[in-house]
Amino acid sequence: MRSIYRxxxxxxxxxxxxxxxxxxxxxxxxxxxxxxxxxxxxxxxNLEIGLNEVAGAPKGGNSFLSSLLELEYGATAWxxxxxxxxxxxxxxxxxxxxxxxxENRVRPLxxxxxxxxxxxxxxxxxxxxxxxxxxxxxxxxxxxxxxxxAVARREQDREAELKLILSTNAKGWNFSENFIAxxxxxxxxxxxxxxxxxxxxxxxxxxxxxxxFCRENFRAGFEMFGGVGTLREFGLHDTSHYxxxxxxxxxxxxxxxxxxxxxxxxxxxxxxxxxxxVSYEFSQFGRRAQRLASAGPGESR
Amino acid sequence: xxxxxxxxxxLFAVSAAGPPDRNPxxxxxxxxxxxxxxxxxxxxxxxxxxxxxxxxxxxxxxAFIHNASPDFLMGVLKNGILRRGMPSWSSLPExxxxxxxxxxxxxx
Numbered sequence: 170m171r172s173i174y175r176x177x178x179x180x181x182x183x184x185x186x187x188x189x190x191x192x193x194x195x196x197x198x199x200x201x202x203x204x205x206x207x208x209x210x211x212x213x214x215n216l217e218i219g220l221n222e223v224a225g226a227p228k229g230g231n232s233f234l235s236s237l238l239e240l241e242y243g244a245t246a247w248x249x250x251x252x253x254x255x256x257x258x259x260x261x262x263x264x265x266x267x268x269x270x271x272e273n274r275v276r277p278l279x280x281x282x283x284x285x286x287x288x289x290x291x292x293x294x295x296x297x298x299x300x301x302x303x304x305x306x307x308x309x310x311x312x313x314x315x316x317x318x319a320v321a322r323r324e325q326d327r328e329a330e331l332k333l334i335l336s337t338n339a340k341g342w343n344f345s346e347n348f349i350a351x352x353x354x355x356x357x358x359x360x361x362x363x364x365x366x367x368x369x370x371x372x373x374x375x376x377x378x379x380x381x382f383c384r385e386n387f388r389a390g391f392e393m394f395g396g397v398g399t400l401r402e403f404g405l406h407d408t409s410h411y412x413x414x415x416x417x418x419x420x421x422x423x424x425x426x427x428x429x430x431x432x433x434x435x436x437x438x439x440x441x442x443x444x445x446x447v448s449y450e451f452s453q454f455g456r457r458a459q460r461l462a463s464a465g466p467g468e469s470r
Numbered sequence: 471x472x473x474x475x476x477x478x479x480x481l482f483a484v485s486a487a488g489p490p491d492r493n494p495x496x497x498x499x500x501x502x503x504x505x506x507x508x509x510x511x512x513x514x515x516x517x518x519x520x521x522x523x524x525x526x527x528x529x530x531x532x533a534f535i536h537n538a539s540p541d542f543l544m545g546v547l548k549n550g551i552l553r554r555g556m557p558s559w560s561s562l563p564e565x566x567x568x569x570x571x572x573x574x575x576x577x578x
Contacts, residue, residue: 199561209561212516212557213555214526245552245555246550246553246554246555246557246558247552276552279549279552279553281560338560340563341564343561369563373563373565374504374563374566374569375505375508375569377500377503377504379507421511453515453526456526
């Protein structure tokens with residue numbers, strides 16, 4: 170109690186800053202995928218904070234919970250930047266930080282087309298204990314992730330990843346296809362993967378009255394993702410693949426939740442994974458942060 | 471654990487904030503009412519709660535919008551004006567975009 174009293178001024182200042190920065194929200198209409206990207210970009214100046222959880226209990230290994238903190242910022246209407254910090258906890262082993270990712274998505278065409286391309290660039294520094302399953306490439310299999318944390322964390326990977334995102338919105342549906350190429354900067358060959366998904370809202374028109382549980386606030390669909398080998402060994406041999414139904418609930422003026430169990434499609438895949446995401450979008454974060462930074466100490470109170 | 475508790479407390483505290491003040495000239499048609507609701511959820515942050523405009527985006531209570539054809543407004547909503555910061559709302563189904571246009575057209 171005494172320590173709280175001692176820091177009360179700082180707490181007040183932090184609370185004031187939080188209210189100033191996060192004082193209003195805006196709802197994007199997002200897609201419920203956890204691996205697949207669509208051409209939906211973050212609104213300019215908005216910051217989305219998300220927490221992505223993946224839980225699994227693999228055969229022959231210990232159950233785990235992977236957590237990924239996501240910060241997504243709309244730099245412009247055609248450019249979105251993201252930062253991820255990730256970690257995991259494995260039963261009977263340890264809870265460790267596994268690395269971070271920085272990504273950028275750019276829409277080269279300024280109008281809506283039947284197929285809308287988005288170019289994706291990512292740099293990631295993760296260790297081999299990473300279990301976020303943010304994408305599957307090359308010959309990634311669940312057996313790779315049975316290595317104990319104490320051993321796996323010693324292997325550091327620096328990778329660059331490119332994606333071609335193609336996405337279509339038609340008749341309320343979204344169809345998205347991602348082609349993934351990943352390169353370990355230490356010199357391993359290029360690895361390839363894919364992801365695609367489709368979804369639509371449960372109602373195409375909005376009801377007149379405000380409501381939290383009406384169908385227009387839910388989107389349902391599925392995604393499928395997996396690896397297709399490397400530049401030297403292209404193909405489906407020794408690759409893993411998943412199919413994942415997904416359900417999203419967007420609370421009006423509030424957070425967005427996604428629940429998505431993923432099911433392995435071959436013996437190289439986890440049998441089942443439970444995935445869960447909660448995210449929240451803060452409107453005009455960049456502008457508010459700028460104003461806060463330029464305001465004097467007296468003005469910020 | 472404390473971090474997550476604080477994170478979720480902040481999320482729900484902010485989400486508990488109510489919508490902005492209602493337009494005194496409340497519209498009657500269900501589509502217009504739904505459009506107003508969608509406008510508040512998706513557009514008001516930049517264009518203002520009453521579409522009066524902000525430093526971020528222009529006012530929509532103008533003769534230009536009032537006289538514009540619904541197809542033109544539908545096109546702007548679908549495509550956005552990406553170079554000038556207006557995002558594309560193609561992810562909203564067409565009936566929802568029509569409801570927003572119905573709301574915009576009756577603004578004076």
